[in-house]
Amino acid sequence: MEEILNLKYALDTLYFLMMGAFVMWMAAGFSMLEAGLVRAKNTTEILTKNVALYSIACIMYMLVGYNLMYPGDAVNSFWPGISFLLGAENDPATVLSVTGDEWYSGSYYSGRSDFFFQVVFVATAMSIVSGSVAERMKLWPFLAFCVVLTGFIYPIQGFWKWGGGFLDAMGFSDFAGSGVVHLTGATAALAGVWLVGARKGKYGKDGKIHALPGANLPLATLGTFILWLGWFGFNGGSELVISNVSEANAVAAVFVNTNAAAVGGVIAALLTAKVVLGRADLTMVLNGALAGLVSITAEPLMPSPLTATLIGAVGGVIVVLSVLALDRIRIDDPVGAISVHGVAGIWGLVAVPITNSDASLLTQLTGAGVIFLFVLVASLITWMVIKALFGLRVSEEEEYRGVDVSECGLEAYPEFTKNPKTQ
Amino acid sequence: MEEILNLKYALDTLYFLMMGAFVMWMAAGFSMLEAGLVRAKNTTEILTKNVALYSIACIMYMLVGYNLMYPGDAVNSFWPGISFLLGAENDPATVLSVTGDEWYSGSYYSGRSDFFFQVVFVATAMSIVSGSVAERMKLWPFLAFCVVLTGFIYPIQGFWKWGGGFLDAMGFSDFAGSGVVHLTGATAALAGVWLVGARKGKYGKDGKIHALPGANLPLATLGTFILWLGWFGFNGGSELVISNVSEANAVAAVFVNTNAAAVGGVIAALLTAKVVLGRADLTMVLNGALAGLVSITAEPLMPSPLTATLIGAVGGVIVVLSVLALDRIRIDDPVGAISVHGVAGIWGLVAVPITNSDASLLTQLTGAGVIFLFVLVASLITWMVIKALFGLRVSEEEEYRGVDVSECGLEAYPEFTKNPKTQ
Amino acid sequence: MEEILNLKYALDTLYFLMMGAFVMWMAAGFSMLEAGLVRAKNTTEILTKNVALYSIACIMYMLVGYNLMYPGDAVNSFWPGISFLLGAENDPATVLSVTGDEWYSGSYYSGRSDFFFQVVFVATAMSIVSGSVAERMKLWPFLAFCVVLTGFIYPIQGFWKWGGGFLDAMGFSDFAGSGVVHLTGATAALAGVWLVGARKGKYGKDGKIHALPGANLPLATLGTFILWLGWFGFNGGSELVISNVSEANAVAAVFVNTNAAAVGGVIAALLTAKVVLGRADLTMVLNGALAGLVSITAEPLMPSPLTATLIGAVGGVIVVLSVLALDRIRIDDPVGAISVHGVAGIWGLVAVPITNSDASLLTQLTGAGVIFLFVLVASLITWMVIKALFGLRVSEEEEYRGVDVSECGLEAYPEFTKNPKTQ
Amino acid sequence: MRLVSAVIKPFRLDDVRDALSAIGVKGMTVTEVKGFGRQKGHTELYRGAEYAVDFLPKVKLEVAISTDLVDQAIEAISSAAKTGKIGDGKIFVFDIDQAVRIRTGETGTDAL
Amino acid sequence: MRLVSAVIKPFRLDDVRDALSAIGVKGMTVTEVKGFGRQKGHTELYRGAEYAVDFLPKVKLEVAISTDLVDQAIEAISSAAKTGKIGDGKIFVFDIDQAVRIRTGETGTDAL
Amino acid sequence: MRLVSAVIKPFRLDDVRDALSAIGVKGMTVTEVKGFGRQKGHTELYRGAEYAVDFLPKVKLEVAISTDLVDQAIEAISSAAKTGKIGDGKIFVFDIDQAVRIRTGETGTDAL
Numbered sequence A, B, C: 001m002e003e004i005l006n007l008k009y010a011l012d013t014l015y016f017l018m019m020g021a022f023v024m025w026m027a028a029g030f031s032m033l034e035a036g037l038v039r040a041k042n043t044t045e046i047l048t049k050n051v052a053l054y055s056i057a058c059i060m061y062m063l064v065g066y067n068l069m070y071p072g073d074a075v076n077s078f079w080p081g082i083s084f085l086l087g088a089e090n091d092p093a094t095v096l097s098v099t100g101d102e103w104y105s106g107s108y109y110s111g112r113s114d115f116f117f118q119v120v121f122v123a124t125a126m127s128i129v130s131g132s133v134a135e136r137m138k139l140w141p142f143l144a145f146c147v148v149l150t151g152f153i154y155p156i157q158g159f160w161k162w163g164g165g166f167l168d169a170m171g172f173s174d175f176a177g178s179g180v181v182h183l184t185g186a187t188a189a190l191a192g193v194w195l196v197g198a199r200k201g202k203y204g205k206d207g208k209i210h211a212l213p214g215a216n217l218p219l220a221t222l223g224t225f226i227l228w229l230g231w232f233g234f235n236g237g238s239e240l241v242i243s244n245v246s247e248a249n250a251v252a253a254v255f256v257n258t259n260a261a262a263v264g265g266v267i268a269a270l271l272t273a274k275v276v277l278g279r280a281d282l283t284m285v286l287n288g289a290l291a292g293l294v295s296i297t298a299e300p301l302m303p304s305p306l307t308a309t310l311i312g313a314v315g316g317v318i319v320v321l322s323v324l325a326l327d328r329i330r331i332d333d334p335v336g337a338i339s340v341h342g343v344a345g346i347w348g349l350v351a352v353p354i355t356n357s358d359a360s361l362l363t364q365l366t367g368a369g370v371i372f373l374f375v376l377v378a379s380l381i382t383w384m385v386i387k388a389l390f391g392l393r394v395s396e397e398e399e400y401r402g403v404d405v406s407e408c409g410l411e412a413y414p415e416f417t418k419n420p421k422t423q
Numbered sequence D, E, F: 001m002r003l004v005s006a007v008i009k010p011f012r013l014d015d016v017r018d019a020l021s022a023i024g025v026k027g028m029t030v031t032e033v034k035g036f037g038r039q040k041g042h043t044e045l046y047r048g049a050e051y052a053v054d055f056l057p058k059v060k061l062e063v064a065i066s067t068d069l070v071d072q073a074i075e076a077i078s079s080a081a082k083t084g085k086i087g088d089g090k091i092f093v094f095d096i097d098q099a100v101r102i103r104t105g106e107t108g109t110d111a112l
């Protein structure tokens, strides 16, 4: 029996670590996606932001966020209480002393592997923000916001659902984080976009919407594929254990459905773009894949593969329309992250009751509303404080020359583009 | 015992899902490889095709292809009979009721994980086609072909071997698909290239062969490395189970041999290019790596690592000569896919009897011939019907301006190249 | 019991193969990192070198290196004795016949999986060299050096520690190879840089240091993320087994600490660059991530996550200062590999006693010194012989035009840059 | 006929084009160039090493016009391109011997 | 000596070069330029937003030739560059004061 | 005033700029161009297929100077750009009708 427990624990830990590594890989995905969709002169800076935000997320979550989100014993179901650093690893003797049914209520994998899996999720949430405020927000104020979001805002709302807080008690259902991760990131992004304003030249005086095309679409495509691969870890790991037949079936179902939703999103976005815009706009197709993935994230287990495809497809339609709509109301999001993670995230939450009878539409809407409002208010306040202290936006001249030179002192492609450094 | 079965099942399912995720990652590999080897003005379109074909492959295989290829009970050994969507997942109770030797004849991993592994294979086969017809074939007719190949042509011939059809019965040996996957993709590509014709400017009136250099070799190299990594899943997963000493040894042998064949292909292609062309042509080296991988795919288990290296090396020599030869007979394949997957695929099938005494050269040739002829005829018919209905090729002016603008309305690198939009 | 052993063996083999696949992926990381940090005209050649060196490493290690490093019975603790090709795989019956405690002294995973894991390490060591000598060293002499390093120099010093030679006996501690792999690669690189000299135009007559900016920073960032992901395999796999609670905990700790050190390196390098250079130099940040990873590689198990972050952070500070210092003494290393892998590697070895009480500073310094001196002398001799026979450096005119054209006959980005082919 | 050739700051191009259109100029040809003059380049840092950016990005605009429009054109370009800061650029005027419109074969001012 | 400067459609460059070679022209210099004229640019869509492509890619060809070759050169360029569609481009001819071949120091028509 | 226009080998640009500065030239404008002449292009191989590189990269340098400086400028450019090998390039001199400095409105040689 002890040998069985050893193997179970080891298998589930390996599974969890592999899934976590896949999610970590999403950091590269966001970096490439965003670097591909900004203009060449703003590429170094967005890369620097992405590398740095991942790092800050990991440090802040280790220092305080993880305990906030998964408190030993919470003060109440709204406020977890604060404590620092990580707890001790599971003691082998204790682990091996459990018997039979006790097992799954105890610790069935390494505590460190749980932290690893969780920490890469935080980074994902923050990565969503960088793309939306790209090409005009200053580097250091952005990183200051990152400290607050990853150390506090994300973990607190995360506690409400995944840490056993009031959203969980209420029956709110969010398997892998359409709300907890994606809507959170998108809402923080929305707050940032509001406060930093649109890129210069994006909206003409005459009400015209101008395009500022991304510089490197293969990179954006690569980023999307990386995210897609990473999502198998994101959703697949959220089953948490794999070590018996039912769990293994569940993980496999999650893999299949995650993929199905992505392909549904691709085809739907491709067709929607063709119909609405008259062209097979690759950037919309990429957004469609991601929207499909976000849509299924709230419930990747229960749907049949066909249903998962359709849920993803609806996400793919939504995202194209949302990108166009946000542009109309002058919310300037260079990479479409608010549409992909926010709008499709809400759709994902709302779609849960279709296949999961334990969820109710009302609770799902309540959950979405709570996350949205809390993150919006908390983010707005944070952005405003940072703005008052340091300013959020580069000068007009710096924006013209590109933030790569003004913020990082380096061009991303010094030999490929005309030198934009001087007027 | 039940705990053991649970663990076995879970371990094999995890293994299978991980291998499948690696194969899914090959979609990114093909995208990058092809995007790197076409000219800048045709990059967005090839990316769009790759993302879309993967999606169509997944949908079609779910709708009908999987059942065609692995029918519950086939009509006969040539025609599997048709049915739709996926069957039910394995029932835990049933799985756990098997005993001892029965095990490996039953279901030893999640049914969904099997579908996931299989579906990413279909996408691989189709990805082979996109590169060969790049830079001149229209988007939508290409996707129409994709529907037929992934829903019908691939699954039917796949059934003949892996679904227990007549090729299997005959003793045809194809471990991971040098024939079933790679030769199939290459043959469909060949049919497409014949019908769509060569790129304008490729072959001069004077009989001269002109180069149309790929725009982004780092991307092509990245694509090759992605495919190489993915191939560990492709071949490594084709062992299907890992949960005992012999199987684990087998999977490890497959990993080592897969890598060995790739490196053999690299070195052989590098030397061949140096000798034949007088230069260390990187694109040939990349083709060599892939040719090595394709060569070993029919039998990655039996060879010693040294033999595997040599089998890959022969593939590496063949691919360079084949690329040059196909150019002579004016088969214009911008990425060399027909040589890599078709010619090296046949070599791989033929090489099986060298190390696997269960295989005979004659059967291998028969299998290769059957696959080639069936796929060729089926593809030619499909391409011809599509050509009659919609046309296959963009107009001369569109080709000059680049299919990115005419087919997708977007340039891939708007800031890096001169604007090629207008004459 | 036999079933348990089967499962253990299979689980550990799967774990090992997955970790090995991650390390293999680092070959892509080095390729992209180096391709991003050289100038456009030297990109094809550095890609060719990277693909070819990986291949040579795999072949040489299979032919002779593996046995040198892990000899059945060594001649003495300095010289392992020579033998060829790989031994036989573990016999299932023998494996299953062990009992209880015997297990972990026997073979607990597939022998082939061990080879696979080890062989990708060799390639890593050699990849370090290519970046440092980039943009001016000839292709074929470089590959000749590769044969010697991967077949002999690396395995011999590897034997001293990991093969049970005198460094191991002395108590030298190097968990995953800060010394055995990274310092070795960096030292061989240093020897090469000395002999090949600085790039033309790098150091002015007036003592000025000129910048030769890298052509493609997104690629360099991608490369860094790939290496980061691969490092989970590099360090995580060096625990060797995972199949019980303690081992699973250990692997998880290694994952968390590896990540922690990388993020520490990022933040420290970012701040150091800001303070010392006045700008958020992305290339320094990327070097910082890798320096953090190298720093923790000697001991990723014992530190707490916080300590791991700090160890990485020190590495991040060191690497920035080291890059600046090496430039002062005119050691021209285009990608900073000597600083990242050598200087941070020594720091990593020296830092082991901080958290591992079994290690002593003196032994660590001795080990570092032995590796450095042996590899330096052996590499210098090798480079000198090659230089005498074939020359190491391209001509001045070839360097001006770029080694892509002179060494490979192909431009990496023919449409993005001005044609630099002719004067 | 004269060729008015102006080297200006790139971000003023659209304004200059509009100013010329306003006085009836129907066509022009634009080249990306690098300029060296009183406006000095600057020094960048990359990994702690310096590199000088000596040549600054400029745009050269060439307009063929009939002789009587030259003063207006100079005036239009000058006022649209002027920022008052160093590096605003120069206008040079050349004599054109002959002009041909390829499409129609028209010559002289008809060709412009 | 004259400088014949022609702005043409890029895809006609090879034809024009051949036509000039045929009448004995030994050298020429080519610049990638952007043109603005009667041929209008167009509007592209990216993620549903528009962007105007006002300037069209053209190629400028400069050939220094002896005065007596000018008419032949104009004829050669015109017929090789002509598609008959708007935007075919222009030819301008300028007087050259002096010419020097750097390699040899030759001057005048010997330098061409 | 004259415009001295020189087509030279790219890697000689810095030397030529220094030589011109040495004789008191304060500004110049540089364009990347492609040249066709006695110096022949060459043929490359890509995957075994050939492609001709007919046009060679050159740099065109334009300097407006007062007429009395022309000979010195030609001399300076020639000696700095000369390698003695084929393809060193040409210098052409044109007459300038008028010159204006946009920033100040100065005209004539004051504008240079």
Ligand SMILES: Nc1ncnc2c1ncn2[C@@H]1O[C@H](COP(=O)(O)OP(=O)(O)O)[C@@H](O)[C@H]1O
Pocket (backbone or CB within 6 Å): D007, D034, D035, D036, D037, D038, D039, D040, D056, D058, D085, D086, D087, D088, D089, D090, F026, F027, F028, F029, F030, F062, F063, F064, F065, F101, F102, F103, F112
């Ligand atoms: N003598 C000259 N000949 C040709 N171009 C010149 C000359 N002097 C200046 N230029 C061009 O005009 C640009 C601006 O000149 P500069 O001296 O920097 O400032 P300003 O125009 O304010 O006097 C230069 O970058 C260069 O392109």
Ligand SMILES: Nc1ncnc2c1ncn2[C@@H]1O[C@H](COP(=O)(O)OP(=O)(O)O)[C@@H](O)[C@H]1O
Pocket (backbone or CB within 6 Å): D026, D027, D028, D029, D030, D062, D063, D064, D065, D101, D102, D103, D112, E007, E034, E035, E036, E037, E038, E039, E040, E056, E058, E085, E086, E087, E088, E089, E090
């Ligand atoms: N007045 C002009 N001065 C300089 N270049 C001109 C002028 N008019 C036209 N061009 C150049 O000639 C090109 C073609 O001119 P356009 O008016 O479009 O058509 P067409 O040559 O058929 O009259 C333009 O794109 C521009 O580069």
Ligand SMILES: Nc1ncnc2c1ncn2[C@@H]1O[C@H](COP(=O)(O)OP(=O)(O)O)[C@@H](O)[C@H]1O
Pocket (backbone or CB within 6 Å): E026, E027, E028, E029, E030, E062, E063, E064, E065, E101, E102, E103, E112, F007, F034, F035, F036, F037, F038, F039, F040, F056, F058, F085, F086, F087, F088, F089, F090
């Ligand atoms: N007649 C010409 N008109 C304009 N440019 C020319 C002419 N002849 C040569 N050139 C330019 O000068 C460059 C060098 O000329 P080339 O004949 O190759 O060698 P050389 O200068 O040694 O005589 C060419 O590449 C081209 O750019």
